[in-house]
């Protein structure tokens with residue numbers, strides 16, 4: 294059976310074939326760098342990583358673009374509150390995000406693209422949409438008029454025919470003609486940063502960012518567009534409306550969405566306060582590989598209920614895999630090839646690959662690995678496992694690890710990263726400003742325990758490692 298994915302657009306499992314040769318043009322929606330990412334976010338990013346790795350294993354070459362949203366309402370609010378420029382504010386969290394990705398062994402895409410580095414292209418795209426009659430302006434902001442795009446709702450399978458154009462539902466503070474309409478360009482409010490462009494001063498909306506950068510780097514029609522399920526509507530629906538209006542071509546052929554990570558039955562999210570950052574979890578002594586394993590172990594179309602119990606059993610699973618690898622490396626097996634075991638290994642490897650070909654069914658793939666390890670361990674104990682069986686077993690384990698990448702133990706995180714330290718220093722400065730000196734001292738002590746020494750100088754805080 295060929296490689297296939299469930300496509301949100303068709304609501305069917307479809308065979309995967311890129312448009313051209315063996316190259317996969319893929320766009321995935323990246324982080325908004327206004328804070329540390331939580332492990333719910335990383336579930337989605339880990340899914341992108343598995344997708345990349347399996348496509349590569351199947352012989353495809355990747356051209357994968359992921360955006361970094363570095364201008365957005367929350368970013369602006371927080372940067373203003375901290376009297377920082379947008380760039381200074383986002384740099385800390387972008388750096389932290391990339392460090393976290395590295396800790397989780399998430400392969401970087403072929404291109405990271407920042408929204409703020411493509412403002413002129415976004416303005417040009419909005420201008421084109423305006424010339425085509427897809428927009429209207431209200432108080433200096435520009436909106437996409439959904440009534441000009443009849444296919445709206447095809448991805449999310451929402452039927453909007455019941456919504457009257459002109460019905461007013463206030464979903465944000467801007468004035469829109471229709472509840473579905475969305476801001477392409479936002480006029481600056483008092484004190485907010487803005488860009489001067491041919492369409493006026495302001496900043497882009499979130500949706501146009503993805504359409505413009507995806508088309509710029511990957512062409513008018515992508516092979517794969519992926520993201521979390523929360524992005525299907527309205528974000529991806531809006532991306533389609535803009536992109537198709539701009540190019541007249543289908544925007545993406547396969548839309549793949551991953552489900553949420555939950556805590557006690559609810560989506561992990563900043564707004565609910567039920568979240569752990571990757572740093573929180575590592576600080577409790579868990580290895581990043583255990584977190585990676587947990588996030589990678591549930592098929593992307595199923596919700597993943599996060600518990601520390603679950604994380605502990607992920608740790609146990611990683612240990613089992615490593616013990617098996619160690620046994621393969623260290624034990625001396627009798628010469629020869631046990632044909633029964635040779636068949637058993639080939640079966641397991643086929644089941645592993647077939648499961649991943651089946652819409653990345655990681656649960657089945659892992660079951661194939663663990664059932665095999667159980668049988669191989671029994672054979673080793675009984676003296677039935679022979680030298681040549683070892684070579685094939687090692688090749689299978691390597692293949693497993695090219696996708697799951699949990700066998701190599703990470704070296705202990707030496708200490709806090711630079712970005713961590715800077716974020717803590719900023720928090721301490723905030724506390725001082727709020728005259729919360731106890732908190733400021735606590736942060737200083739916490740840093741000292743980690744070997745970071747702060748020096749208050751007249752030019753601000755300087756720090757060094759012990």
Ligand code: AMP
Nearest residue numbers: 324325333334336337521553554560561
């Ligand atoms: P954001 O940085 O808020 O733009 O979110 C980045 C990504 O994380 C998006 O693709 C979301 O779909 C995804 N995401 C947010 N919360 C969760 C969650 N609880 N589980 C899985 N993915 C999530």
Ligand code: ZN
Nearest residue numbers: 322323503528
């Ligand atoms: Zn996007």
